[in-house]
Amino acid sequence: MAFRFLPLVLFIFILLPFNALAQTKSTVAVGDSLSAGNGYSTWLLSPSGDFSFGFHPLDINNNDLFLLSIWYAKIPDKTIVWYANGNKPAPKGSKVQLTSDRGFVLTSPNGTDLWKSQVIDVSGVALAALNDTGNLVLQDPKFKVVWETFKDPRDSLLPTQILEKGGKLFSRTFEANFSTGRYQIFLQQDGNLVFYSVNLPSGYANENYFESGTVVSNSSSAGHLLVFDPSGDLYVLKDDNERFSLSPSGKTPSNDISTGFYLRATLNFDGVFSLYKYPKNKNSSDQKQSWIPVWSQPENICTSSLASAGSGVCGYNSICDLNDAQRPICQCPQGYSLIDPNDAYGSCKPDFTQGCEEDRRLHDFQVLINTDWPLSDYVLQRPFTEEECKQSCLEDCFCSVAIFRLGDSCWKKKLPLSNGRVDANLNNSKAFIKVKKNN
Numbered sequence: 201m202a203f204r205f206l207p208l209v210l211f212i213f214i215l216l217p218f219n220a221l222a223q224t225k226s227t228v229a230v231g232d233s234l235s236a237g238n239g240y241s242t243w244l245l246s247p248s249g250d251f252s253f254g255f256h257p258l259d260i261n262n263n264d265l266f267l268l269s270i271w272y273a274k275i276p277d278k279t280i281v282w283y284a285n286g287n288k289p290a291p292k293g294s295k296v297q298l299t300s301d302r303g304f305v306l307t308s309p310n311g312t313d314l315w316k317s318q319v320i321d322v323s324g325v326a327l328a329a330l331n332d333t334g335n336l337v338l339q340d341p342k343f344k345v346v347w348e349t350f351k352d353p354r355d356s357l358l359p360t361q362i363l364e365k366g367g368k369l370f371s372r373t374f375e376a377n378f379s380t381g382r383y384q385i386f387l388q389q390d391g392n393l394v395f396y397s398v399n400l401p402s403g404y405a406n407e408n409y410f411e412s413g414t415v416v417s418n419s420s421s422a423g424h425l426l427v428f429d430p431s432g433d434l435y436v437l438k439d440d441n442e443r444f445s446l447s448p449s450g451k452t453p454s455n456d457i458s459t460g461f462y463l464r465a466t467l468n469f470d471g472v473f474s475l476y477k478y479p480k481n482k483n484s485s486d487q488k489q490s491w492i493p494v495w496s497q498p499e500n501i502c503t504s505s506l507a508s509a510g511s512g513v514c515g516y517n518s519i520c521d522l523n524d525a526q527r528p529i530c531q532c533p534q535g536y537s538l539i540d541p542n543d544a545y546g547s548c549k550p551d552f553t554q555g556c557e558e559d560r561r562l563h564d565f566q567v568l569i570n571t572d573w574p575l576s577d578y579v580l581q582r583p584f585t586e587e588e589c590k591q592s593c594l595e596d597c598f599c600s601v602a603i604f605r606l607g608d609s610c611w612k613k614k615l616p617l618s619n620g621r622v623d624a625n626l627n628n629s630k631a632f633i634k635v636k637k638n639n
C-alpha cells in the first residue's frame with residue numbers, strides 16, 4: 201500500500217525546491233509588486249540568505265500593521281535593520297511596487313502613499329537588488345546605483361556601511377514602536393560626530409551628550425566619514441587618514457568577531473549607541489541566542505547628558521540610573537508616579553498637592569543619596585548646615601527638593617525637576633524630597 205503514496209511524496213519533494221526558488225529571488229524588476237498579507241512576507245532575499253526585504257508585522261500577535269523593512273532572515277527574532285515606513289505603518293492589504301520613475305512606492309489599501317524612495321535620476325529605475333551586506337539597491341538600466349538603503353539609514357549601521365558628512369541616524373520611539381524617536385546621531389559638516397536628543401514635535405536639538413571632537417585644530421584634521429569596517433571597527437575617518445574609534449578603549453572587536461558573528465550598530469530608543477554581535481552558527485537548536493552588546497556609547501548616558509531646555513534622558517521629576525547593560529532606567533521618586541503608566545521613560549507627578557496653600561506641617565522628606573537634578577535650582581544657601589537646609593525647604597512653599605552637598609551648601613529646587621540622575625561622583629550628597637507625611 202505504502203508505495204501508492206510514493207508519487208505524491210516525490211511530487212512534493214520535486215515541487216519544494218521550485219517553491220523555495222520562487223521565494224528566494226534577490227532582484228526584482230520594474231512593475232513587480234508585493235502585498236502585505238499574513239505574517240512575514242519576503243520579497244527579496246540576499247544571495248547568501250542572510251537578509252530579507254519585505255513586509256514584517258509590527259506586532260507578530262496582531263497582523264494588522266506592517267513595516268516594509270530589511271531583517272536578518274536566519275535569526276528567529278527576525279531583527280529589523282532598516283524600515284521604510286516607521287511613522288506610517290502599513291495596514292493589511294497595502295502594496296509596494298517598483299516603478300521606473302519613483303523607485304519603490306508603498307500605498308495603503310485606500311490608495312494613499314505611505315512611503316516612496318527618493319530617486320533622483322533621469323534615466324529611471326530598472327531593478328532592485330538586495331546585497332549580502334544588507335544593502336537594498338536601486339539601479340538604472342546601465343546598473344548605476346540611483347538609491348540605496350545604506351545612504352538612507354534609520355537607527356542601524358551594518359558592516360561596510362558608511363555615513364557621510366550631513367548623514368544622520370534616528371532612534372525609534374520605543375523598542376516596538378518605529379516612529380521617529382527622540383535621539384539622533386549626526387556627522388556635522390565640521391567633521392564632528394555628535395549625539396543629541398531633540399524635543400518633539402518641533403525637533404529642537406538639545407546639547408550633545410557625546411562628541412567625537414574630530415574638528416580641525418592646529419594639531420589635527422577634521423573627520424569626514426563614519427566607517428563601519430567589515431572587521432567590526434567603527435570609527436570616524438579624518439582627512440589625514442587618522443581614525444577616531446567609537447569603541448571605548450579595550451573593547452575593540454577582534455577579527456574572529458567579524459567571521460563568526462553578525463554585527464550591527466544601533467542607536468537604541470533610549471539614546472545609547474551600541475555595537476551588537478550575534479553568533480551566525482548556533483551550536484544547538486534549543487539554545488536561545490541573543491544579540492550581545494560589545495560596547496556602548498556613551499558609557500553613562502545619565503551623567504553625560506544635560507539638556508538645559510528639555511527633560512533629560514527621563515521625563516520631568518524622574519531619576520535616571522544605569523542598569524548592568526549600560527542602558528538607562530527611569531524611576532519616579534517615592535511619593536511620585538508616572539503621568540502615563542505605559543511610558544516608563546516619561547514624566548512623574550507628585551501624588552499630593554504642593555504649593556503655598558498647603559499646610560507645611562503635612563510634609564516630610566524622603567532622602568536619596570547621590571541623586572541630583574542639576575538645573576532646577578532657584579536659590580543656593582551657603583554656609584548652611586544640613587538641618588538648616590531641611591528646615592528652610594520645609595518652611596518654603598516653593599521648595600520641592602533641597603540638595604545638601606559639600607558639607608555646607610544647600611540648593612533649593614522647584615518643579616518640574618529635569619535631568620534627574622544617580623551619580624556616584626556626587627560624594628554622598630543628600631537629596632531631600634518633599635513628600636506627604638505618613639500618618
Ligand SMILES: *[C@@H]1O[C@H](CO)[C@@H](O)[C@H](O)[C@H]1NC(C)=O
Nearest residue numbers: 289290291308309310311312
Ligand atoms: C487611508 O489609509 C491611511 C492609512 O491607514 C489613513 O491614514 C488615511 O486616513 C486613509 N485615507 C482616507 C482618505 O481614507
Ligand SMILES: *[C@@H]1O[C@H](CO)[C@@H](O)[C@H](O)[C@H]1NC(C)=O
Nearest residue numbers: 329330331332335337345348
Ligand atoms: C551590490 O551587489 C552587486 C552584486 O554583487 C554589486 O555589483 C553592487 O556593487 C553592490 N552594490 C552596492 C551598493 O553595494
Ligand SMILES: *[C@@H]1O[C@H](CO)[C@@H](O)[C@H](O)[C@H]1NC(C)=O
Nearest residue numbers: 258265289373374377378379
Ligand atoms: C508610536 O509612538 C507615536 C509617538 O508617541 C504614537 O503617535 C504612535 O501611535 C505609536 N505607534 C504605535 C503603533 O503604537
Ligand SMILES: *[C@@H]1O[C@H](CO)[C@@H](O)[C@H](O)[C@H]1NC(C)=O
Nearest residue numbers: 413415416417418419420421
Ligand atoms: C594655533 O596656532 C596659532 C599660531 O601658532 C596659535 O596662535 C593658536 O593659539 C593655536 N590654537 C590652538 C587651539 O592651539
Ligand SMILES: *[C@@H]1O[C@H](CO)[C@@H](O)[C@H](O)[C@H]1NC(C)=O
Nearest residue numbers: 460478479480481482483484
Ligand atoms: C560552539 O561550542 C563549542 C564547544 O563548546 C565552542 O568552542 C564554540 O565557540 C561554540 N560556537 C559558538 C558559535 O557559540
Ligand SMILES: *[C@@H]1O[C@H](CO)[C@@H](O)[C@H](O)[C@H]1NC(C)=O
Nearest residue numbers: 605606623624625626627628
Ligand atoms: C568628590 O570628591 C573627590 C575627592 O575629594 C573630588 O575630586 C570630586 O571633585 C568630588 N566630586 C564632586 C562632584 O564634587
